[in-house]
Amino acid sequence: MKMVACGGCAASWRRCVVVMSLRLLFLLPAGLPVRSQGESQSDNKQMDNITIRQGETLFLSCSQGDFVTHTAWLNRSSILYAGEDKWSVDPRVSLVTLNQDEFTIKIEDVDLTDEGQYICAVQTSSRPRTTSVHIIVQVPPKIVNLSKDLVVNEGSNVTLMCLANGKPEPAIVWRMLSPSDDSLGSDNEVLEIPFISRYRAGVYECTAANDIAVDTQTVELTVNYPPSVSDGRDVGVTLGQIGVLECEADAVPEADFEWYRDDRRIFNGFDGIEIEDAGALSKLTFFNVSEADYGNYTCVAINKLGSANTSIVLYEIIEPTSSTLLQGPGAVQDGNSGTSTVFTPTCLLLILLLQLLLKF
Ligand SMILES: *[C@@H]1O[C@H](CO)[C@@H](O)[C@H](O)[C@H]1NC(C)=O
Ligand SMILES: *[C@@H]1O[C@H](CO)[C@@H](O)[C@H](O)[C@H]1NC(C)=O
Ligand SMILES: *[C@@H]1O[C@H](CO)[C@@H](O)[C@H](O)[C@H]1NC(C)=O
Ligand SMILES: *[C@@H]1O[C@H](CO)[C@@H](O)[C@H](O)[C@H]1NC(C)=O
Numbered sequence: 320m321k322m323v324a325c326g327g328c329a330a331s332w333r334r335c336v337v338v339m340s341l342r343l344l345f346l347l348p349a350g351l352p353v354r355s356q357g358e359s360q361s362d363n364k365q366m367d368n369i370t371i372r373q374g375e376t377l378f379l380s381c382s383q384g385d386f387v388t389h390t391a392w393l394n395r396s397s398i399l400y401a402g403e404d405k406w407s408v409d410p411r412v413s414l415v416t417l418n419q420d421e422f423t424i425k426i427e428d429v430d431l432t433d434e435g436q437y438i439c440a441v442q443t444s445s446r447p448r449t450t451s452v453h454i455i456v457q458v459p460p461k462i463v464n465l466s467k468d469l470v471v472n473e474g475s476n477v478t479l480m481c482l483a484n485g486k487p488e489p490a491i492v493w494r495m496l497s498p499s500d501d502s503l504g505s506d507n508e509v510l511e512i513p514f515i516s517r518y519r520a521g522v523y524e525c526t527a528a529n530d531i532a533v534d535t536q537t538v539e540l541t542v543n544y545p546p547s548v549s550d551g552r553d554v555g556v557t558l559g560q561i562g563v564l565e566c567e568a569d570a571v572p573e574a575d576f577e578w579y580r581d582d583r584r585i586f587n588g589f590d591g592i593e594i595e596d597a598g599a600l601s602k603l604t605f606f607n608v609s610e611a612d613y614g615n616y617t618c619v620a621i622n623k624l625g626s627a628n629t630s631i632v633l634y635e636i637i638e639p640t641s642s643t644l645l646q647g648p649g650a651v652q653d654g655n656s657g658t659s660t661v662f663t664p665t666c667l668l669l670i671l672l673l674q675l676l677l678k679f
């Protein structure tokens with residue numbers, strides 16, 4: 320008998336299952352429900368979909384009315400509540416209201432597995448009716464697998480990865496956060512940076528976003544490269560004064576410095592000499608420059624990827640006396656640094672003027 324009944328509702332198998340369940344539940348005489356399946360005699364309504372976030376509480380309500388003999392809420396084909404009787408073993412499911420007007424149950428802490436069709440079945444003395452509602456569970460995005468902070472050498476191929484869960488499926492975007500660079504990014508889980516340069520070092524941000532929320536995480540990318548030193552500037556100092564030679568190196572990781580006088584290494588604590596390193600800068604200080612200190616010094620900057628050097632000349636400035644003053648500014652400085660000995664046009668003019676004046 321029942322098999323025959325089901326054969327007739329192949330197109331709506333679900334409804335068939337519901338009717339079967341109800342028949343079992345209400346122990347209806349076999350003959351009646353078979354006929355009551357016809358569209359003319361039973362009422363089957365589809366309510367609007369309900370969208371709910373994971374973790375929230377879902378209320379399922381359906382209207383009752385007079386002459387209701389039996390009523391039930393079903394999850395797919397299994398009965399959650401039959402009237403006041405709880406059939407579900409799930410502790411999250413409970414009865415809220417059951418009276419003449421409504422039949423409401425709630426499901427706490429909704430999860431993805433709760434998604435699907437829920438059906439309220441109502442049996443009256445005249446005819447059964449069902450109300451179905453489709454539950455859609457949304458999950459905020461969560462980044463579950465992210466590349467660790469990374470240290471690479473310049474020229475490496477870098478791949479950053481960001482995987483996220485969520486429903487609807489989150490869209491993933493990579494961008495360079497600091498220094499901010501809009502030209503560098505990716506609209507998917509993988510950010511590839513071939514032959515990375517030092518200018519691509521920084522903080523990268525992965526954003527996973529869907530309709531309901533956004534999750535962001537950052538990755539710090541360090542790019543190592545060998546030192547480069549800026550050209551040393553020669554320094555002129557008068558005998559007995561303080562002289563400071565400066566050497567600046569750009570390197571990651573930060574460079575260590577070594578100072579040489581010709582081929583001889585100079586160490587901190589040498590007589591009247593101090594070497595002071597502060598980040599990218601190293602200073603060699605002579606507290607009381609003597610005749611022997613004048614000469615050619617080399618600063619070498621070293622890190623694990625290489626080294627670079629520059630030479631700086633410490634040269635003597637003759638204390639200006641009355642005689643040297645008369646000779647004009649060009650003679651004041653000792654000339655092995657090149658730049659300091661050049662006669663500027665204004666200097667030449669001054670000298671010419673002076674000579675002209677002296678003639679009169
Ligand atoms: C309800 O959700 C189902 C399953 O996701 C979908 O097929 C259907 O189109 C939705 N109906 C409405 C009215 O949004
Ligand atoms: C609904 O049915 C599905 C599939 O059987 C199950 O995983 C889920 O826990 C059920 N939810 C409730 C609230 O009964
Ligand atoms: C993260 O992704 C990497 C690369 O696909 C994979 O090797 C690793 O097992 C993943 N880790 C986790 C916790 O999923
Ligand atoms: C980086 O990728 C390029 C091709 O994209 C390849 O030719 C090169 O060998 C790779 N370099 C390293 C260090 O893997």
Ligand SMILES: *[C@@H]1O[C@H](CO)[C@@H](O)[C@H](O)[C@H]1NC(C)=O
Nearest residue numbers: 558559560606607608609610
């Ligand atoms: C600098 O050195 C000279 C010669 O060694 C010495 O005469 C002078 O007193 C020193 N000056 C200072 C400030 O130490």
Ligand SMILES: *[C@@H]1O[C@H](CO)[C@@H](O)[C@H](O)[C@H]1NC(C)=O
Nearest residue numbers: 581615616617630631632655
């Ligand atoms: C200083 O020494 C370096 C290396 O020893 C050399 O290359 C450079 O030409 C020297 N500079 C001067 C001005 O002598």
Ligand SMILES: *[C@@H]1O[C@H](CO)[C@@H](O)[C@H](O)[C@H]1NC(C)=O
Nearest residue numbers: 579617618619626627628629
């Ligand atoms: C300085 O650098 C040059 C190449 O730029 C190298 O030939 C020389 O050996 C270096 N000197 C020192 C002291 O490292």
